[in-house]
Amino acid sequence: MPRSPWDMIDDVKYQDEAKAIAGLLARQPLSLVDRRSVVKEAAALVVSARGAAGRQGVVEDFLKQFSLGTREGLALMCLAEALLRTPDPETRDRLIAEKIGSADWAAHIGRSDSLFVNASTWGLLLTGKLIDADEAAKKDLGGYIKRIATRIGEPVIRQAVGAAVKMMGEQFVLGRTIEAALARAAREDTLCSFDMLGEGARTEADAERYERIYADAIEAVGKAAGGAGPERGHGVSVKLSALCPRYEAVQPDRIWDELYPRMKRLALIAARHDLNFAIDAEEADRLIPSLELIDRLVREPELGEWTGLGVVVQAYQKRAPQVIAALARLARESGRRIMVRLVKGAYWDSEIKRAQVAGLPDYPVYTTKAATDLSYIVCAKALIDAAPALYPQFASHNAHTVAAVRRMAGEAGVQIEHQRLHGMGEALYAGVTEHYGPVTLRAYAPVGGHEELLPYLVRRLLENGANTGFVHALLDETIPAVDVVRDPIAIVEAHPRAHARIPLPRALYGPARLNSVGRDYAMESARAVSAKALEAVRGETLRAGPIIGGKLIARAAVAVTNPADRAVVVGQVGSATVADVASAAKLARKAQPRWNALTGTGRAPVLRAMADAFRASLAAAIKRGEEKDPSAPSTPT
Numbered sequence: 210m211p212r213s214p215w216d217m218i219d220d221v222k223y224q225d226e227a228k229a230i231a232g233l234l235a236r237q238p239l240s241l242v243d244r245r246s247v248v249k250e251a252a253a254l255v256v257s258a259r260g261a262a263g264r265q266g267v268v269e270d271f272l273k274q275f276s277l278g279t280r281e282g283l284a285l286m287c288l289a290e291a292l293l294r295t296p297d298p299e300t301r302d303r304l305i306a307e308k309i310g311s312a313d314w315a316a317h318i319g320r321s322d323s324l325f326v327n328a329s330t331w332g333l334l335l336t337g338k339l340i341d342a343d344e345a346a347k348k349d350l351g352g353y354i355k356r357i358a359t360r361i362g363e364p365v366i367r368q369a370v371g372a373a374v375k376m377m378g379e380q381f382v383l384g385r386t387i388e389a390a391l392a393r394a395a396r397e398d399t400l401c402s403f404d405m406l407g408e409g410a411r412t413e414a415d416a417e418r419y420e421r422i423y424a425d426a427i428e429a430v431g432k433a434a435g436g437a438g439p440e441r442g443h444g445v446s447v448k449l450s451a452l453c454p455r456y457e458a459v460q461p462d463r464i465w466d467e468l469y470p471r472m473k474r475l476a477l478i479a480a481r482h483d484l485n486f487a488i489d490a491e492e493a494d495r496l497i498p499s500l501e502l503i504d505r506l507v508r509e510p511e512l513g514e515w516t517g518l519g520v521v522v523q524a525y526q527k528r529a530p531q532v533i534a535a536l537a538r539l540a541r542e543s544g545r546r547i548m549v550r551l552v553k554g555a556y557w558d559s560e561i562k563r564a565q566v567a568g569l570p571d572y573p574v575y576t577t578k579a580a581t582d583l584s585y586i587v588c589a590k591a592l593i594d595a596a597p598a599l600y601p602q603f604a605s606h607n608a609h610t611v612a613a614v615r616r617m618a619g620e621a622g623v624q625i626e627h628q629r630l631h632g633m634g635e636a637l638y639a640g641v642t643e644h645y646g647p648v649t650l651r652a653y654a655p656v657g658g659h660e661e662l663l664p665y666l667v668r669r670l671l672e673n674g675a676n677t678g679f680v681h682a683l684l685d686e687t688i689p690a691v692d693v694v695r696d697p698i699a700i701v702e703a704h705p706r707a708h709a710r711i712p713l714p715r716a717l718y719g720p721a722r723l724n725s726v727g728r729d730y731a732m733e734s735a736r737a738v739s740a741k742a743l744e745a746v747r748g749e750t751l752r753a754g755p756i757i758g759g760k761l762i763a764r765a766a767v768a769v770t771n772p773a774d775r776a777v778v779v780g781q782v783g784s785a786t787v788a789d790v791a792s793a794a795k796l797a798r799k800a801q802p803r804w805n806a807l808t809g810t811g812r813a814p815v816l817r818a819m820a821d822a823f824r825a826s827l828a829a830a831i832k833r834g835e836e837k838d839p840s841a842p843s844t845p846t
Contacts, residue, residue: 214538215500216733218531222493223571223729226580226707229527233583234705236530237698238590243616244696250644251612251694257640258608259686382406383631383654387426390656391433394443399652402444402487402550402628403430406657410454413467419451420471424478426656431482439517439548440600440626444485446521446653447475449499458498458731469502476506480515485548487519493526493560493573494731500532507543516546519602524585525554525574533588537595550602550628551588553581565714567727576708582610582697589614596623604628604653606637608683609694615645628653637683726824751780755789758796762789 221229239247384390387403394401405426410416427445434442450456453468472488479486488503490496503520512518522532533549540547560574575581585605592601603614603625611627618625629638631654638650682693707713717724728735753769755762764783771777785793804812 212733213501214535215497215504218500218528218535219497219732219734221527221531222573222732223569224527225571226527226576227705229575230580230583230701230705233530233580233587234698234701236587236590237583238617239586239613239698244698247609247612247616248691248694248696250616251608252690253644254608254612254637254640255683255690255693257643258636258683259690261636261639381632381655382657383652384656385658387429387656390654391429391443394652394654395433399654400441400443400650401631401652401654402446402485404446404448404489404653404655406655407451409450410452410456412454416452416454416467416471420475423447423451423475427475427478427482427484427486431478431484434482434484436483438483439485439519440649442484444487444517444519444651445479446487446489446519447472448489448491449502450491450495456495456498458494458733459736461498464498464502469505472502473506473509473511476509476518477511479517480512483515483517485517485519487521487548487550490521490523490552490554492556492563494563494729496526496528496532497731497733500535504539507539507545507547512545516600517548518545519548519550521550521552522588523552523554523574524588525557525560525581527573527575527584529584529588530591533591533595533599537591537598540595540598546598546600548600548602549592550604551585551592552604553585553607561711565717565724567714567729568724569714569727569729571713572707572711576711577701577704579697579700579704582607583701585610586613586617586698590617593618593621593623593625596621600626602626602628602651604630606630606634606683608637608640609697611637611641612694615641625649626651631655725820747777752782753780754783755785755793757789757793764789 382390383401383403384393387405390401390403403426405419405422407419407422410419423445430443430445436442449468449472452471453463455463456468457464476486488499491499503518506512507518520536522529522536526532536547536549554574557574561572561576564572575584589601589603589610592599601618601623603611605611605614605627606629614625614627626649627638627641628651629635631652638648641648641650682688715724715726728739730736730739752761752766754764754766762783762785764786766781766783768778769780769782771779807815
């Protein structure tokens with residue numbers, strides 16, 4: 210069966226990072242003169258942003274005070290995320306006592322210009338009402354607070370922290386309901402793409418509920434837009450993981466039978482109102498299924514002449530340039546313009562960890578920030594060049610990125626849209642307007658209650674809360690503006706490799722112990738190899754039974770069927786008898802002293818040889834499948 214154009218994008222999913230970076234450098238579109246001008250313009254934007262008193266967003270104020278470089282920032286992130294999973298009040302009390310009691314919250318009192326941040330700090334410290342403290346306590350406020358926090362049996366502490374986290378959370382969303390969000394957007398004169406919080410449906414009931422929420426939101430936004438069109442009116446962003454509990458590449462039937470109909474129904478509502486309906490990007494394993502779904506949706510005749518369908522592309526993925534090229538081809542073939550929001554990416558930590566846990570050959574994302582910034586510039590140029598088939602939307606809080614995009618779009622004469630997160634980027638884009646004149650700016654605005662907010666909040670903290678990140682540096686006036694906006698192309702040219710402290714997944718434990726090898730079954734080519742290998746095995750007569758003293762003992766066998774298809778007989782299995790068990794135990798007792806005497810150093814080669822045998826057996830099965838597995842390492846382990 211021939212591979213689809215979308216599956217072929219996966220050929221670079223695990224490309225060697227140095228090779229991928231070399232490809233980016235070869236395609237980077239800025240001349241040396243342009244690069245110097247961009248750095249100069251970006252530095253001016255930083256100065257303007259720092260001088261925009263009162264224009265910093267509440268999220269930025271919060272991140273400035275509680276960055277992930279502080280113990281308090283880490284404690285708060287862990288607390289906010291973990292509170293969702295605590296099953297009872299006692300556990301919540303103990304969690305709060307641990308996280309709140311281990312940090313120096315008193316050091317942050319009154320340190321921010323933001324009333325919200327100071328109020329949140331007091332809420333985290335005390336009880337939502339000020340507790341009278343004696344003079345001794347006032348002299349040692351930090352110790353006093355810690356003593357309060359360790360009184361884990363008092364519900365008032367739990368309620369206070371819950372209220373503080375809830376107050377913090379409400380600043381990260383535009384409104385609890387779409388109606389409230391629309392009203393606030395109107396008051397603040399803000400163009401929005403509304404994100405109805407709630408992702409990762411676990412049941413069919415979840416998926417149905419999220420579809421109703423999205424449908425109601427699209428109807429409400431459509432009525433409020435009044436036919437303004439996808440460029441000038443509000444839009445809605447949708448996460449496909451909210452619409453199907455088995456949104457996985459290995460579940461194509463459920464994706465097409467359950468997810469696609471929901472996606473199409475929502476798109477039809479958006480098309481009727483002529484809105485920007487954006488399909489959000491999620492984990493790397495879901496990229497190809499999402500593109501296949503979009504491919505079919507774009508070609509739906511029921512959508513008429515609608516030009517508001519949107520796709521989000523993550524620049525930190527090595528496949529990003531190929532995705533933009535493929536979307537441009539799709540738009541031209543179908544005759545339907547596609548709105549493309551280019552983002553850096555919000556799942557970096559989990560993508561790195563998933564690849565390490567699975568023992569994959571490399572990472573699907575770049576391991577350095579500079580490489581991601583360079584990828585963004587390359588992708589931005591490709592997106593601008595693809596206009597008008599693609600409508601460019603650039604989401605960034607990075608002054609250098611914004612300046613680079615403005616320069617490339619201006620030289621090409623292409624109209625673009627900028628995007629920022631709600632609560633962030635206000636000062637930066639005030640500087641953009643001052644420097645470049647009026648621009649089209651859309652806020653990505655989450656909508657929902659406290660419970661749905663926390664996963665989003667943690668992702669935003671991870672994405673923007675590091676004290677080495679641009680958002681933190683932008684707000685730190687002790688860092689010269691020119692240092693904040695260093696040219697990422699020059700940084701990558703000086704170090705065109707993966708991050709030195711992030712080894713490949715198979716080298717995670719060092720040269721003396723290779724990580725186990727995994728396979729990425731989100732890739733169609735890997736699934737095809739396994740299917741062929743399985744087909745080859747089905748032609749064999751598989752027998753299993755008790756192995757005692759290294760020998761297979763023949764016993765009366767029964768047929769074993771495939772649990773996924775009971776009509777398929779996998780093989781014959783003979784069960785051990787009581788005597789077999791006794792014999793095996795006797796031999797084990799006899800061998801135990803010698804095995805113990807080997808110690809760990811002596812046992813390790815034996816265990817490694819067993820692992821190598823399993824690996825060789827798998828390799829033989831793949832060879833029988835007559836196709837190399839592209840998600841396997843290129844060198845034997």
